[in-house]
Amino acid sequence: MTRHEILPRPAPFTAAITAATAGVWMAWAPLASAQTEPGLVADLVEKTSPAVVTILATQEREAQISPEQWTFGPGSPFEEFFRRFGQPNSGERGSPVPRSEGTSLGSGFVIEADGYIVTNDHVVDEATNVRVRFHDESEFEAEVIGTDPQTDLALIKIDADDLPTLSLGDSDDMRVGEDVIAVGNPFGLGGTVTRGIISAVSRDINAGPYVDFIQTDAAINRGNSGGPLLNLEGEVIGVNSAIYSPNGGSVGVGFAVPSNTVEYVVGQLRDAGVVERGWLGVSIQGVTADIAEAVGLDEARGALVAEVVADSPAEDTLRIGDVIVGFNGAPVASSRELPKLVAAAAPDQDVEVEVLRDGREQTLTLRLGRLDSEELAALTPGSDQKQSGTASERLGATLSAVTPAAREQLRLPNDIDGVVITSLDGEGLAAEAGLRVGDIILQVSGTDVRTPRDVDTALQDLNASAALFQISRDGTRLFVGVRMG
Incomplete structure (x- = not known):
């Protein structure tokens, strides 16, 4: 099933793979017909790539279990769940979970010449050691200055001076269709460059309430996490963070944290180590x-x-x-x-x-x-799904006061009083609006209700073509608008 996912860390790499791939440069141009000044992209890559780095983060993790060892086996409905959230312990009940140390690869870029580097939170999360590798193969040990899981951003620092840097552009100025370039470290292939366009802006991918992502078709894969998304001026307009994929690889739908969000978050991490909201x-x-x-x-x-x-x-x-x-x-x-x-x-x-x-x-x-x-x-928005109302025969709903028996059956707290929906006409106004059996009506257009008669009276006094119901559903209070005709 197609899904969106935060770019996962690749499996621990080996020295042989690292040596074989070091310094390899690749380019991908999906827009063969794009009219770009000859040499512009190559000049841009040559100018910006020295500031793009590989992040090597060492984490302690549970030992991996092969699919053959999974209780439900490969191909089961639980296979993808275990891939994303970890495998169950294959030992006896109560036995310790084996743990090992592994190094994962990500990307980042230098934002200040005295050693400050931007990457993703999920790249360095829970890392016991972080190292930074530049395109010339020089390596530095890094300190995590601060992280912000809510935007998947992190700021780290190395002890160095006069480093090449990238500057942040204005992500609000970017338009759909503009050319962009992603530079990073997919699959351990350092210094990889891909090219595409901005496919959409202000994307909500259910990754939290604080980021509207930039979507791009520039190829982004595992290991690109934390790398820059550049405009053709060489400015960072996004930090690559997530992909939408049916198989874990790039299908041309990637997401980047906008640079204006990066500027705000990194500034706070730089000054205080945390983001205050x-x-x-x-x-x-x-x-x-x-x-x-x-x-x-x-x-x-x-x-x-x-x-x-x-x-x-x-x-x-x-x-x-x-x-x-x-x-x-x-x-x-x-x-x-x-x-x-x-x-x-x-x-x-x-x-x-x-x-x-x-x-x-x-x-x-x-x-x-x-x-x-x-x-x-x-602060998180509630459900934006279609909401609606309830009442008597006019609404196609059977209503009952919240009796002690109903309170016990529905496990309602003592401070919840109202009218419970006990049945619905599938073609009635209440069902059409999205109300459910078991919903508790608390108010109708600002009037508290305690009995079905209260609901009918409130609707009779209504001077509008729609009524606003406040209901309690599964312990959460919601408002529902119901058209009355």
């Missing part, structure tokens, strides 16, 4: 067309507050049901944008949040907190 303290979800109509928005935009975290900066200012349409002067077009805007703001500063509340927009001021790793879920 602002924290708002809300769980959010996307605004669908139905929700927009239900709350009075002219179009589907903004981020809907589904939950406010206790003891958070938002607790006394934002409310469940607010639609955040602006943050600190920047518009919030979708729920995907809000976490990046909040994270980029400095902790402990006052910010203005524009919200739609009770049908009118207003600006609120609050002081941001500091995001800890445990609080990431509170």
